[in-house]
Amino acid sequence: MQNIEAVVQQQPVSYYMGKRMIDISGALIGIILLSWVFLIIAIAIKVEDPKGPVFFRQKRIGKNEKAFHMFKFRSMVSDAEERLKDLLEKNETGSIMFKMKHDPRITKIGRFIRKTSLDELPQLWNVLKGEMSLVGPRPPLEREVNQYSEYDKQRLLVTPGCTGLWQVSGRSNIGFEEMVELDLQYIQKRTIGYDINIILKTVGVLFGSKDAY
Known part of the structure; x- marks a missing residue:
């Protein structure tokens, strides 16, 4: 495998400019066209659990290990983070990432929006x-x-992404080591065309994937 840092440095400026343009236009179009979906999900979350917030804000690590807060629709009970310590021994991935197919913290609407990736x-x-x-x-x-x-x-x-090679290759059924290899493979091969291909494949996930939980 090539040196990943060298690969990143060698990727042309035109790729980064094109990628950012696609990100901005894609995000704006998505927010506008799916605003009604946002509203329906928000209402459903509040109806099932009125006490909790609609959105879940979580600290994540991004490019060059810089921290930021990532947003999702809340799919778990309000005290999910506090309950996690009691579930760590039931981690089904056997790796750094925590995954549990029948996680008791997930709400009913949460299970649906996770299955469809709407969260x-x-x-x-x-x-x-x-x-x-x-x-x-x-x-x-x-x-x-x-x-x-x-x-x-x-x-x-x-820069981390909303979707990637991992998500369209098996998602929750893929272990941590394989996920890393897929990410490094993506970094080496990425082009505007490759990104668009992954986005198109992701559309299928939005209609329900048996690999998501």
Whole structure:
């Protein structure tokens, strides 16, 4: 495998300019066209759990290990973070990432929006702010990065994305090591055409993926 840092430095300025233009236009179009979906999901979340917020704001690690707050529709009970410590031993990935297929913290509406990836829609705001791109490695949690090897940290050399090669290749059924390899593969191959291809493949996920939980 090529040196990832060298690959990133060698990618042309035209790619970064084109990618940013696609990010801004794509995020704006998405927010406008899907505003009615935002409203319906927000109402459903408040009806099921009136006490909790509609949006979930979580600290994530982005490009060059810079922290930012990522937005999602809340899909779990209000005290989900407090309950996590009691569930860590039930982690089904056997790796740094925590995944549990039947996580008891997930609400009914939360299970649906996770299955369809609709919980990710608020990240379009992160894209507009430049903290995320439409396509790129998923931004990890700080506690996950604390366990990264130097090899794993190579996936943090680029702007994280709302979707990526990992999501269209198996998502929750893929382990951490394979996810890292897919992210590094993406970084080496990425072009405007490659990004658009991943975006198009992601559309299918929005209509329900058996690999999401």
